[in-house]
Amino acid sequence: MAIAYRQQIDDDTEFALWRIEETAEDLYKQLQLDDTEKAYTKKLSKSKRYLHWLGTRVLLRKMLGTDDYIDAKVDSHGKPYLVNQPYHISLSHSFDYAAVMISKTRPVGIDIEQIKEKVERIAHKFLSQRELDFIADDHKIQRLYVCWCAKEAVYKCYGQKEVSFADNISLQSFNFQHHDVLQAKLHKGNVDIDYEVGYMQYEDYMIGYVKG
Template sequence: MPFFKEIIIDGCARVLLWKIEEDFNVLFRAVSLKDVSLARLEGMKSESHQKGFICVRMLLQHCGYTDFDLYYDELGKPHLNDGTHISISHSFDFSAIVLSDANIGLDIEQIKEKVLRIAPRFMDVSHLENLSEAEQMRKATVVWGVKEAVFKLKNEVGISFPEHIFEDQFQLTDKEGTAQLHFNNTIEQYSFFFEEVENYMLVCVKELFS
C-alpha cells in the first residue's frame, strides 16, 4: 500500500503519510536520488531506516517534488528550493512529511509502553493523572511528539525537552493544544495538532504570533 493519507491542518498545511509495505528494491527503483542522498542511504545500517528515507522521497514525488528539490542546512533541518516549509519524520511502518507556507514541525511516533518509563525525564507527569495505562501511553506519546516537533521547528542547539518546552493541559479528545518554548530569555507560543494513525501518534506544531 503506497500513499496512505493526506491531512489538511487549518487550511494552510498538508500532512502526507506513506505506509511502508513495499520491498526495498521496489522502493529504490521508484526514486531518483542525488549523490549525497545515495551516500547517506548506503551509510544506513538498518533497512527500516533506508525504507523510511526512500518513502520520504516517495511522498515528495507525490507532491510534485523530487530529492533534488530538498536540501539540509548545517543543523540538519530540511528545506525545499522553492521556499515551501517542510518537516520530515518516520517511525517503523510510516514516513510522513508536512508542507506549509509557515515554519512548521512534524513528528510521528509508535505508541509503546516504553514512553511511560521515560516520561518523568521529558514531561510533567501530572498530565497523566486519572488516565488508564493505554490513555497514559497515548498522551505521553503526544507530549513527546510535541517536544520533538518544536525542536525540529526551532532548530537551535541547546534546547532541552524538560527544561525549555512546556505543554499546556489538554485532553486526548481535543486533538489539539498549545505549548511554549522558554529559551534564550524569550517565550514563544505554539499550537499543536495530533491524530492517532493505527498504532502511531502524528503531531504537528506551528508557531503562534501575537
C-alpha cells in the same frame, strides 16, 4: 502503496502518512538522487533506516506533485530544507510509516511514533514535574505519547539544537482525544514562542504536528 492519510491544515500547509510496504528497490526507483545522495543511501545499506529515508523522500515527492529532481538538504542544526522549492518541510518516520509536513509560508514540525508501554519509564526525561502531575491514568500511555510527539514537533519547527524538552518546551494540560490540539510554549533565554500543536492517533501510532 498510495498515501495512507492526508490532512490539509490550511490553504498552504498539509501533512501526510505513507505506509511503507514496498521494498527498498521499489522505493529507490521512484526517486531521482544526486551522487551525494546515492553515496549516502549505500551507507545505510538495507536497514529499516534505509527504508525510512527512502519512504520520506517518496512521500515528499508525491506531496509536491513533481517528477523533477528535488534538492533537499539538511542545515547545521539537522533541519531539512528544500533548495529550489518554496516550501518549508519536516520529515518523520516510525516502524512502518513515513510522515511529511509541508508549508509555503511558515516553518513546520511533525513527529510520528509507534505507541509502546516503555514510554512511561522515560517520561521524567522529557516532561517537567508539573506536566507529569497532569497526566491522568486514563489513556496514560497515549497521553505521554501526545506530549512526546508535541514536543518533538515543536523542536523540529523551531529548528535549532540544544533545546531541552523538559526545561524549554512546556505544555498546557489537555483532555485526551484521538484528534485534537494542545497549547505549547518554547522558552529559552530571550526566545518565547507560543504554539498550537495538533495531534492524532492513527492505528497504534501517535502523530504531533505544528506550524510556526
